[in-house]
Each structure stands twice: as structure tokens, then as C-alpha cells.
Amino acid sequence: MAAPTNGTMCVFEAVGLKKEYDDGQVQALRGVDFRIGQGEFVAIVGQSGSGKSTLLQMLGALDHPSSGELRYRGAALAGHRDLASYRAHEIGFIFQAFHLLPTFTAIENVQIPMFETPRSSAERKQRAAELLKLVGLEGRQHHFPAKLSGGERQRVAIARSLANGASVLLADEPTGNLDSENAALVLDLIVRLRREQNFTLVLVTHDMGIARQAERVIEMKDGRIFADSLNHT
Secondary structure, eight states: OOOOTTSOOEEEEEEEEEEEETTTTEEEEEEEEEEEETTOEEEEEOOTTSSHHHHHHHHTTSSOOSEEEEEETTEEGGGOSOHHHHHHHTEEEEETTOOOOTTSOHHHHHHGGGGGSOOOHHHHHHHHHHHHHHTTOGGGTTOOGGGSOHHHHHHHHHHHHTTTOOSEEEEESTTTTSOHHHHHHHHHHHHHHHHHHOOEEEEEESOHHHHTTSSEEEEEETTEEEEEEEOOO
16 A cells, blocks of 8 residues: 655545445456545646546545545544545545536635534635635635636636635646646646645646656556656656
8 A cells, every 4th residue: 555655644534445436347446455644735646437536526525435444544434424525625626527606706705615604604705705816716706606707617616615714625637627728727836726725636647747747646547546756757
């Protein structure tokens, strides 16, 4: 089992992680073992159907394993008393499809995760404005998603993922719906924010050019990890 690359606290540890669907007819994960440390930038790569997105959903407690164990900071996620709170406070999500609410403005979309917190309405709005400024959208706060470009929508999604100060950011093909110019800008933004804020970043991609920006690359095939290596840049 690979150890964290930076010698710091283990954030995630998977032991014999398996995921089956359709009464075992589909095996999405076939016994996965790994560790990810605090502040690491890990890319998970593989072809469609390799199990990489299933694995990311496990880390975010959006799905649960059929067997094996996944630990977060030493405690089994399966025994977590409040997985909704875990997702709201510990984890930030960025998806390929943005998942912005079309009837909410940019600043309203960023506030959505904060409804799980005791922040007042004024505090939520101030925090959202600060995050939109951080991603370069201070002038687009009151625009609806339909009035934003794809790159702008993904930047709103990035701001939303940071709303509650998550220590882990999970990104599933975050540039998959963008043209090459916007994809490069969004990836650069994610990498810069991770460097500045020292959160753990786990990014799923099929693009090895993107994966090369990570410190470590986990390669998956047929539901298994077949390579786990450091990038030397």
C-alpha cells in the first residue's frame, strides 16, 4: 500500500475496498488499497469504466463500499454519525457538469453549502462574495448560470466547493466540459488555490497532461490500482 508522499497525517486510507452492482454482476472496485496524506495533490487516471469516479464517490461518501473499509483521518467512514455533515464541512466537490442551480445567481449558488452552517444570511453573502473575488468573478455575482460562460460556471463551482473551508477537494473531470483555453485556466486556478490553502486535492481525469500536474498519479484499470507513482517535475 502506497504511503502519503509528504510524510504528513493520513487523510484517507482504503483497505480492500470493493464495490459491486447488480447483485455482483458488475464489479466497479475489486479490492483497492491506498493512503492519501494531508495536503497531497493526487490524480486518479484511467479509461472509462476503470473505477476512478466510483472511488471518488466513496471518498466523498456519495456511495459506500460493498466490502472493505475506507477511513477518514483514522476513523471508518461507515461508522460516521453524520455523513451529511461530513460532506458539508470536510469535503468540497467539483463536477464536470458544474451542477449549479439555474434559478440562483452566482452568489446564491456559492452560498448553498453554507446553509448547513450557523452562519447568518449576511455572513453567508459576505463569504460568497469573498470567494467569487478569489476566483476572479467579483463582477459576475448577480448573473445567473445561463449568462455565464462554461469557464465562469466552473469557477463559481470552485468557489462553492470552498464555501465551508473544506480540507479536502474532490474534483471529477473538472475541465471535461470546457474548451482547451478555459480548461487550462480552470486547472491553473485549482492548482493555485490548493497551493495557497494547502487542502488535499484528489482529481479524477482521463487526461495524462492534467495528471502530470499532480504530485502523485494513481492509475486504475478494471476496478484495480495497477500503478501508484510520484511525478518528478
